[in-house]
Amino acid sequence: MTAVLRPPRTALERRTGERVAERTTARSAVGLAGALAVFGFFATLLTLAAFHSVVVSGQFEFDRLQQRLEDGHERAQVLRAEVARLESPGRILEVAGGRLGLVYPERIFLYSVVPGDPLTMLPAPVGDPFSRSYR
Amino acid sequence: MSRQPDGSAALGRGAATSVPDRETQKRFGRRAVVVGLVLTLVAGLFGWRLTGLQLLEPDRFVAHGEAQRIRTVQLRAGRGAIVDRNGVDLVLSVPGQSMVANPRRVEDPARAARALAQVLGADREVLERRLSSDRSFVYLGRQVSDEVAVATLALDITGVYVEEEWVRVRPGEDSALAVLGRTDIDSNGISGLELVYDGLLSGTDGEKVVEVGMRGASIPGGEYSVEPASDGRTLVLTLDRALQFEAERLLLEGVDSAGGQGGVLIAMRPATGEILASATVKRSSDGTVHISSEHRSVTWTYEPGSIIKPLTFSAILDRAVAAPHTVREVPPRLDVHDATFSDAPFHETEEFTVAEIMRRSSNVGTILWSLELGPEALHEQLREFGLGSVTDLDFPGEARGILPSVGEWSGTSLPTIAIGQGVSTTPLQMLTAYAALANGGIRPAPTLVLGTRDDRGMFDPRRPGPSMTVVPAAVAAEVVAMMEQVVATGTGTRGQVPGYRVAGKTGTAWKPSPTGGYGSKGDRAYVASFAGFLPAEAPQLAVLVVVDEPSGQAYSGGRVAAPVFAQFSRFAVRQLRIPSEEERVGLDEEGRVIALTPARHALLREAAEAARFEESGGVVASSATGG
Secondary structure, eight states, X not given: OOOOOOOOOXXXXXXXXXXXXXXXXXXXXXXXXXXXXXXXXXXHHHHHHHHHHHHHHHHHXXXXXXXXXXXXXXXXXXXXXXXXXXXXXXXHHXXXXXXXXXXXXXXXXXXXXXXXXXXXXOOOOSSOTTSTTTO | OOOOOOHHHHHOTTHHHHSOOHHHHHHHHHHHHHHHHHHHHHHHHHHHHHHIIIIISHHHHHHHHHHHHEEEEEXXXXXXXXXXXXSOEEEEEEEEEEEEEOGGGOSOHHHHHHHXXXXXXXXXXXXXXXXXXXXXXXXXXXXXXXXXHHHHHHTOOTTEEEEEEEEEEOTTTTTTHHHHOOBOTTSOBOSHHHHHTHXXXXXXXXXXXXXXXXXXXXXXXXXXXXXXXXXXXXXXXXXXXXXXXXXXXXXXXHHHHXXXXXXXXXXXXXXXXXXXXXXXXXXXXXXXXXXXXXXXXXXXXXXXXXXXXXXXXXXXXXXXXXOTTOEEEEOSEEEETTEEEEOSSOOOSEEEEHHHHHHHTOHHXXXXXXXXXXXXXXXXXXXXXXXTSOOTTOOTXXXXXXXXXXXXXXXXXXXXXXXXXXXBBOHHHHHHHHHHHHTTTEEOOOBSEEEXXXXXXXXXXXXOOOOEEXXXXXXXXXXXXXXXXXXXXXXXXXXXOTTSOOEXXXXXXXXXXXXXXXXOTXXXXXXXXXXXXXXXXXXXXXXXXXXXXXXXXXXXXXXXXXXXXXXXXXHHHHHTTOOOHHHHTTXXXXXXXXXXXXXXXXXXXXXXXXXXXXXXXXXXXXXXXXX
């Protein structure tokens, strides 16, 4: 085989080659930087989206809790009124006289103030004293 | 060989033909100018519009944008509750709902009104008129029940909504209605304590500004500000719910059995003027007796009759005109000026001590001593007891009564006023005067309010009203001793309370006729009353019972009002943990336990907390209590 003799590279060709090589190197660097920038951009976007999603869900939770708080306040108020109604002497008298058929005794014995009246509550009755099975 | 570059070769083939000629260049230039001008014009239009939007009228568009996404929600302050001295709710607000509509969105008002009328139980024509109006908000039904609201929404009428609002409720229904008063449908106080303390109870509305999205959810990070509503303060009354209920129950029974037209019962702590119960009942046109919504304890005036005698004798003893044991001859009749006064029951001319005159409730004896006392002294004493002037209760519609000045007195005024006729008082004025005697001569300022609580439970006590000494303690003690005999063996024996020494006085006053005068015997109307306090040696409870126009065989204060006093007091001493004479023996012995009322218990706990708060230099916050 005969080796092909290449003509010796001229100075212009050498300079051109160097420029191409430099350009290729620069282009690679720019490409890498661009890719990184694009990646960074999308990563930031994703992070922001994730953060936003957390904030949105937090806001929803906040709204929900606030609503629950308001509902709780209202419910407490309704229950408070119901307790007061159930405890009112008029209702107790009505139930005692009407449903339970109790009557006033001819003579009323009132409890003694002292001694031994330390405001301790009587134990609550076990079971429902008005149920048939209890009777 | 020359290596000069060839210009044509460099441009390539045909380069010579692609060079635009001059005409083409001109045409291209013109087009460029036109396009440029159009673009400039469009840009100018955009610029002009932008300038208009951003600079000339930005507020309008900003407002438009805000209106779409920024929502201002009014936070309605809850009206404060009214509780009794033990923290029991007497009046409070609960969430309710009203049916409202935006008539502009209702497509067929007539049809909607027809459907709504059935559910709401309202007049169809009224609903149709409201739904046909050009307003954007009308009420269809205020404060409807849950069932009605659900049924209304089930109709699925466009433009009909539910609006939440607070509804005022009284768990005890009509109990203490006259004292508590009422609010209108918008929860504004219109009578009673609801009116007097409307400013404190109402609170201050708040506001919440939020940026919302399409579905009404808050936009995270959007505009958000909250000015919280400040709920009204809780009003803590001096009333005791149990005492109030029992007072009303017994008074209803007492007035009904006596055939009376109405009645009043007031209970007070003499030392502080705290009103524990204030009941008013009235007979309606159908003949039934019911709890009245008028607080007649302070709005009604009547001639008190003989229950004024302890006040008259206070003046007599204070001016040293007589002493309890001073004796004088008392005839059965006495003529003064053009009037004749007599005693009932009849007695011969006898020698009575002052105490005996009081025990028998002798008109003639009282008049004889008051004639020696003189009009100025009697008038001054009655005025000091509080007659003829409004109390410090500050209740709407409170009457001052009539105590004519001495210059207006006629020849019969002195004897008449001395026995409680020709002068008019409110029941509260009389009870306050009795409280003064029970309190060692110091007249307390009556009050219905202990204080207020904020929504964190911090209690702010009401500053007590001014009290004044009207008679020396020694004189008050002498009068109290005479009043004890009235209950022990005199006209007020039905006012006895087992286990307690009671001081009291009966009164059976003639009621002025609408046509003038007091009517004739057999055709006379009376006001029966009994006022007293116990335990007489250290009074803790003063009670006045008045029965208006008893029509039965028994109409005297001793037979009509005293039994109600006794029954109520028997209950009250237990409720207030007032020990009887027997129970008080050895009360201070070690190991004995004194029961406390819930109110007293709460007071002691708060005092202990306040002491701890002081000791800790204000670091420890006081805990909230009920109410």
